[in-house]
Amino acid sequence: MGTRGSKDVLYLGIDAGTQSIKASVYDGAMQLVQERAVKFDEELPQYGxxxxxxxxxxxxGVVRSPVFMWVEALEIAxxxxxxxxxxSSIVAVSGSxxxxxxxxxxxxxxxFDPNERLVEQLRAQKAFSTELSPIWADSSTSEEVKSAEERVGGAAAMQQLTGSVGTERFTGNQIARMAKRHPEIYKDTERVMLLSTALTSLFLGRPAATEAGDAAGMNMMQLDKNVWLDDLEDVFDxxxxxxKAGDLCEANANLGSVSDFMVKRFGFSPSCQVAAFTGDNLATLVGCVDxxxxxxVSLGTSDTVLSQQPTRKQVNQAALVFPHPTDQALYMIMICYKNGGAVRNDEKGKDHKWSEVDEILLADADENEPDVICIFFPHKEIAPRPMDACERAFRIDNGEEVDVAxxxxxxxxxxxxxxxxxxIKTHLEDCKSSYDRVVITGGGSNSKGIPAVxxxxxxxxxxxxxxxxxxxxxxxLKAMLAVDKAPKGHAILSERPESANFAQVPATDLYRKIEAQL
Ligand SMILES: Nc1ncnc2c1ncn2[C@@H]1O[C@H](COP(=O)(O)OP(=O)(O)O)[C@@H](O)[C@H]1O
Ligand SMILES: O=C(CO)[C@@H](O)[C@H](O)COP(=O)(O)O
Known part of the structure; x- marks a missing residue:
C-alpha cells in the first residue's frame, strides 16, 4: 500500500553542502516536520x-575538506x-x-559498533587513505583534464561522451591527479567515492553503488548509457x-535497508529504506521545480543555474549535462559559478548583518553613489567560462571601468x-528561448534584497x-519516490513581489562586453 499523503510516515532528506550538513524530516504530505543543521566553521572549528x-x-587551486568533519557533522545532525x-517513523532516507x-x-x-561514535570508529580503523578530500572548489587539475580529453579525442568528444567537457573539479580528473602526485594514497585506496555515495554507504553499512545523476559530474560515465567509460583506467592513467570506482546505479534506485548501526544508534526502523543519494544541485532541481x-537559481557557497529539458542539447561548453535525478526522460542542464555565497559573506563582513545588506539592496538609487557593476572574483571563475581572479568595477550606463578603491x-x-x-540573464538568453519565472533557493534565498534584484x-x-x-x-522527495511513486511537482513556492530600484538595468550586450574583457 502506498504511504504518500499519510502524516504518520516520515521521510528524511540529508543535504551535505559546502558549509553545513542539514537533516530535514518531511511527512507524507511533504510538509517539513523538523530540520537540524551543523555548520562546519562555527560548530566544528577544530577542523580549521x-x-x-x-x-x-x-x-x-588546491582546495580540500576534512572527511572526518563531514562524518562528525552527519552524526551530530x-x-x-x-x-x-x-x-522509527522514517520509512525512507535519501540525501544530497x-x-x-x-x-x-x-x-x-x-x-560498525552501535555503542561507539561513528567518527571515532572510522578514525580507529584508519578507514580513509587521505583525511583531506579534494572538493568541487579545487581547480588544480588542468594538466589531467588536458590529458583525459586528448585520450578520448578532444574536448568535444569528452562532452559528447560524458555530458561535460573535461572539467577541473570533476572527480575523474581529481583521481588522475591523486594517482600521479600521491601514488601512495592512490594505491592505499580500496574505493574512491563521491561524497554522495559515501553518505549512502554509511546509511547502508556497506559500500554503495554510485548514483548515475551525480556520476555525470566525474567525466567518467557515458552519459546516455549510464555506464563507466570503457577505457576508464587509460583515460585517467x-x-x-x-x-576502485565500484558499480553505478540508476537515479531512483532503492538500495535496501539501513544498517543495524543506524537502527541501534539513532533509532531508525530496521525496515527504513535507503535511496541512492545524489548531487546537491540535482536534488535542488527535484525539490524546487514546480x-x-x-x-x-541556487545561491549556496557556489551559485548554480539549473533547468530541465527533454534533450541533451547544450548551448555552450559552460553548460553541463546530467541525467535527471528522478525522471529518465529528462536531462538537467547546469552552470556553476565558483564565486558565490562565500564571496557575499566576505563582502558583508563580520561587522554587518544580512538585514543591512537587504536595506542597501532595496534602497532607491542614489546619484551621489552611482550604481556600478562589480566583478569580484577572489578565486578564478569557472562560469560562463574560465576567468582570472579579479576585483573590478564598471559603470552601468556605458561600461567604462571605475576605480574600485x-x-x-x-x-x-x-x-x-x-x-x-x-x-545569469545573459546565460539564460543564450540557452533558454523562453522562461517565465525563476525560483531562488539555497542560503541566499533567505535574503530579502537578492530576490528583489x-x-x-x-x-x-x-x-x-x-x-x-x-x-x-x-x-x-527522492526517498519518497524510491518507496512510493509520487507525482511530480511538490515544490512549495512563494512569490517575492518586491523589486529593487536600480535607476537602470544595464543591457545584456553591455554586460557581455564587460565580461569579454575579464
Ligand atoms: N539572510 C541572508 N542573506 C543573504 N545570504 C545569505 C543569508 N543567509 C545565508 N546566506 C548565504 O547562504 C550561504 C550558505 O548557503 P547554503 O545553501 O547553506 O550553502 P551550502 O549548501 O553550500 O553549504 C552563505 O554563504 C551566505 O552567503
Ligand atoms: O561544483 C558544483 C556544481 O558543479 C557546486 O555547486 C557544488 O555542488 C557545491 O554546492 P554548494 O555547496 O555551493 O551548494
Missing part, C-alpha cells in the same frame, strides 16, 4: 575550515534529529552532497580505477549582486522555495 574548505595552495522526532567531492576509503569497515519550464560599501554590495543577476534585472516573477534548502527537500 573557512566556509567549509581548506585552501591548501591558492596559486595551484542525526543525534539532534533523534531528540526531536520519532526516528556537494558535487564532485570525493571520499577515499582505505578499507570500508566490515562492521589510474591503474585499478574500475575496481513547472517544467522553471529556472532554478573609490567605491563605498553600498556601491560594492549593490554592484556585486547586480553583476551576478546580469551574468533578480526580479528587476531578469524582469520575470521571482519565487523562493518554502524552505531555503531546496536540496534536502529534493532528497526527501
Amino acid at each position: 575550515t573557512r566556509a567549509g574548505m581548506i585552501v591548501e595552495d591558492e596559486a595551484a 542525526l543525534e539532534r534529529l533523534a531528540q526531536a522526532v520519532d526516528m 552532497a556537494q558535487q564532485h567531492s570525493s571520499v577515499w576509503w582505505r578499507a570500508f569497515p566490515t562492521s 589510474a591503474p585499478g580505477l574500475a575496481d 513547472r517544467a519550464n522553471d529556472v532554478i 573609490s567605491l563605498s560599501w553600498r556601491q560594492r554590495v549593490r554592484g556585486l549582486i547586480l553583476a551576478r543577476a546580469l551574468s 533578480f526580479r528587476q534585472v531578469l524582469g520575470v516573477p521571482v519565487f523562493t522555495s518554502q524552505q531555503a534548502d531546496g536540496a534536502s527537500r529534493g532528497a526527501a
Whole structure:
C-alpha cells in the first residue's frame, strides 16, 4: 500500500553542502516536520575550515575538506534529529552532497559498533587513505583534464561522451591527479567515492553503488548509457580505477535497508529504506521545480543555474549535462559559478548583518553613489567560462571601468549582486528561448534584497522555495519516490513581489562586453 499523503510516515532528506550538513524530516504530505543543521566553521572549528574548505595552495587551486568533519557533522545532525522526532517513523532516507567531492576509503569497515561514535570508529580503523578530500572548489587539475580529453579525442568528444567537457573539479580528473602526485594514497585506496555515495554507504553499512545523476559530474560515465567509460583506467592513467570506482546505479534506485548501526544508534526502523543519494544541485532541481519550464537559481557557497529539458542539447561548453535525478526522460542542464555565497559573506563582513545588506539592496538609487557593476572574483571563475581572479568595477550606463578603491560599501554590495543577476540573464538568453519565472533557493534565498534584484534585472516573477534548502527537500522527495511513486511537482513556492530600484538595468550586450574583457 502506498504511504504518500499519510502524516504518520516520515521521510528524511540529508543535504551535505559546502558549509553545513542539514537533516530535514518531511511527512507524507511533504510538509517539513523538523530540520537540524551543523555548520562546519562555527560548530566544528577544530577542523580549521573557512566556509567549509581548506585552501591548501591558492596559486595551484588546491582546495580540500576534512572527511572526518563531514562524518562528525552527519552524526551530530542525526543525534539532534533523534531528540526531536520519532526516528522509527522514517520509512525512507535519501540525501544530497556537494558535487564532485570525493571520499577515499582505505578499507570500508566490515562492521560498525552501535555503542561507539561513528567518527571515532572510522578514525580507529584508519578507514580513509587521505583525511583531506579534494572538493568541487579545487581547480588544480588542468594538466589531467588536458590529458583525459586528448585520450578520448578532444574536448568535444569528452562532452559528447560524458555530458561535460573535461572539467577541473570533476572527480575523474581529481583521481588522475591523486594517482600521479600521491601514488601512495592512490594505491592505499580500496574505493574512491563521491561524497554522495559515501553518505549512502554509511546509511547502508556497506559500500554503495554510485548514483548515475551525480556520476555525470566525474567525466567518467557515458552519459546516455549510464555506464563507466570503457577505457576508464587509460583515460585517467589510474591503474585499478574500475575496481576502485565500484558499480553505478540508476537515479531512483532503492538500495535496501539501513544498517543495524543506524537502527541501534539513532533509532531508525530496521525496515527504513535507503535511496541512492545524489548531487546537491540535482536534488535542488527535484525539490524546487514546480513547472517544467522553471529556472532554478541556487545561491549556496557556489551559485548554480539549473533547468530541465527533454534533450541533451547544450548551448555552450559552460553548460553541463546530467541525467535527471528522478525522471529518465529528462536531462538537467547546469552552470556553476565558483564565486558565490562565500564571496557575499566576505563582502558583508563580520561587522554587518544580512538585514543591512537587504536595506542597501532595496534602497532607491542614489546619484551621489552611482550604481556600478562589480566583478569580484577572489578565486578564478569557472562560469560562463574560465576567468582570472579579479576585483573590478564598471559603470552601468556605458561600461567604462571605475576605480574600485573609490567605491563605498553600498556601491560594492549593490554592484556585486547586480553583476551576478546580469551574468545569469545573459546565460539564460543564450540557452533558454523562453522562461517565465525563476525560483531562488539555497542560503541566499533567505535574503530579502537578492530576490528583489533578480526580479528587476531578469524582469520575470521571482519565487523562493518554502524552505531555503531546496536540496534536502529534493532528497526527501527522492526517498519518497524510491518507496512510493509520487507525482511530480511538490515544490512549495512563494512569490517575492518586491523589486529593487536600480535607476537602470544595464543591457545584456553591455554586460557581455564587460565580461569579454575579464
Ligand atoms: N539572510 C541572508 N542573506 C543573504 N545570504 C545569505 C543569508 N543567509 C545565508 N546566506 C548565504 O547562504 C550561504 C550558505 O548557503 P547554503 O545553501 O547553506 O550553502 P551550502 O549548501 O553550500 O553549504 C552563505 O554563504 C551566505 O552567503
Ligand atoms: O561544483 C558544483 C556544481 O558543479 C557546486 O555547486 C557544488 O555542488 C557545491 O554546492 P554548494 O555547496 O555551493 O551548494
